[in-house]
Amino acid sequence: MPGPTPPIDTGPLVLYVDDERPNRVVFEASFASRFRVRTAADGHEALAILASEPVAVLLTDQRMPMMSGDDLLRRVKKDHPEVVRVVITAYADIEPILAAINEGLVARYIVKPWVRDELEQLLRWAIAAWQFSRDSAALQHRLLETERLATLGSIVGSVVHDLNQPVVSMLMNCDRLAYLARAVPIVARLAEGAALSPRDREHVGDLVAELGEIVGEVTQSANHMRGMTADLHQFLRGGQRQHAAAAEPVPVIRHAIGVCQDVAVRALSFLRYDGPDALPAVRMSATELTQVLINVVTNGAQAVGDRAGGDGGVVVSATVDGGAVRFEVSDTGGGIAPEVLERIGTPFFTTKRTGTGLGIAQCQRLVGKAGGAFRIASEPGRGTTVTFTVPVRPDA
Ligand SMILES: Nc1ncnc2c1ncn2[C@@H]1O[C@H](COP(=O)(O)OP(=O)(O)OP(=O)(O)O)[C@@H](O)[C@H]1O
Ligand SMILES: [Mg+2]
Structure with missing residues (x-):
């Protein structure tokens, strides 16, 4: 009978940090025969190992007493930037993962309880990324950026999947609301002859005046959301959605302004539209044009x-x-400094505390796909003007 495979003691080092001893034991038992592995019970022990020998991959639990996973990752990012960092987390912790990815703390994450084959693949990828980095720091940077986007993509996939159901339910309720709103003129007539207190009369008056418009706006927003989830779903499955891309610009502009008004008023x-009441249809879907306008107007309002x-x-x-609009x-607003302007549109570049830095990147992608051009001009201290063109539909 051959004995157990001996642990590997050469090659790139994988450091696994977890405060729970059973997890460390399982990790070693699973991987010590495949990779050179060391484990640590907390952040301080991990930092001591990092100071004593080169580490290729750091794999850390996110929730730990003493030093949290994020604090450890921040220190390692600063003092040992070449180490490829991966976080292990519970599925429910999606927000902290997004934050860690956006901060550039980790390139990948893995969900607990991990599956051995999956984790092994991830470790092989991380070691390859680390090996690349010794050959070219620039290449590693690009690789990690791509990986961050891929990671984000997989998170988005699960969110889009879960979003579809409430959006469909909203749309069904919008249909029903539109049907109910048809009774508004009847209510108005009834209220006229009824003995109502001034307060009740005012209340009914508001209902009569506003309900139809509100139902229309909510329906448009819900349709916009459904368009976005459908596009994303298609995109994540690896294809472009085949829609007849043709948006009527003016209603879309009015809708986008309406949406931003609620948030930014x-x-x-x-916050207004200055322009003609009709424009030719453009070669972009209403969903995408809405998305671009909402992003750009929101940035301006912020x-x-x-x-x-x-x-x-x-x-x-x-x-x-x-041939374009x-x-x-x-x-x-305060405008944009030249050194910031240079970097806008790079995914994840943001100067805002709660920004994701994906807004302009997304706008540039959508406008580029439609064959248009996207430009930002800014005078620091005076304001910013974002200009983009979208080709007119040939038959418009
Ligand atoms: N109109 C503007 N005025 C001043 N700065 C702007 C303007 N538009 C964009 N920026 C700058 O560009 C950065 C990137 O914008 P982008 O829309 O891509 O991301 P964000 O607004 O930071 O985050 P998110 O859109 O995800 O909430 C902003 O953080 C901000 O610094
Ligand atoms: Mg933005």
Whole structure:
């Protein structure tokens, strides 16, 4: 009978950090014959190992007493940036993972309880990434960026999947609400002849005046969400959605402004559309055009809001320019410094505490896909103008 396979004692080192001893024992039993492995019970012990010998891959639990996984990762990112960092987490912890990925703390994550084959594959990838890094730091950077996007993609996949059901339920309720709203004129007539207190009369008056419009807006938003989840679903399955890409710009602009108004009204003294009442249809779906406009208008509104004591706002305008429609979103916010402007549109680049830094990257992708151009011009201290073009549909 051959004895158990001896542990490997040469090659790149994998450091596994977990406060629970049984997990460390299982890890060693699973991988010590395949990789050179060391384990640590807490962040301090891990840092001592990192200081004493080169480590290729750090695999750490996120929730640990003494030093949390994130604190450890932050120290390792700073003092040993070449180490490929992976976090182990419970599925429910999706927000901390996103935060860790966005902060560049980890390249990958693995969900507990891990499956051995999956984790082995991940470790092989991480070691390959570390080996690359010795050959080319720039290459490793690119590799990790790609990996971060792929990781984000897999998270998005599960979110999109779970989002579909509430969106469908919302749309069904919107249909029902639209049907119920048809009774509004009857309510108005009944209220006229009824003995109502002034307060009740005002209440019914508001209902009559607003219900139809609100139902319309909520339906449009729910349709927008369904369009986005459908696009994403298709994208994640590896194809482009085949929709007849044709948006009527003006209703989309009005809808996007309506959506942002609800969110941003307190920060702005104006948010309006300056432009013709009709424009030719463009070669982009309404879902995507809405997405681009909401992102750009939201950025403008946030910039205005960040500027203390201002009475500024955002103006959206649109004109026909050759074979395209040119959209312009101007804000009176603080503007963008040249060194920031250079980096905008790089996925995950953000200057905001709660930003993901994916907004402009997404806009550039969608406009580029439609064959248009996307440009940001800014005067620090005065404001920013985002301009993008989308080709007109040939038959429009
Ligand atoms: N109108 C603007 N005025 C000033 N800065 C802007 C403007 N638009 C974009 N920026 C800068 O560009 C960065 C990237 O914008 P982007 O929309 O991609 O991400 P974000 O707004 O930071 O985060 P998210 O859109 O995910 O919430 C912002 O953090 C901000 O620094
Ligand atoms: Mg944004």
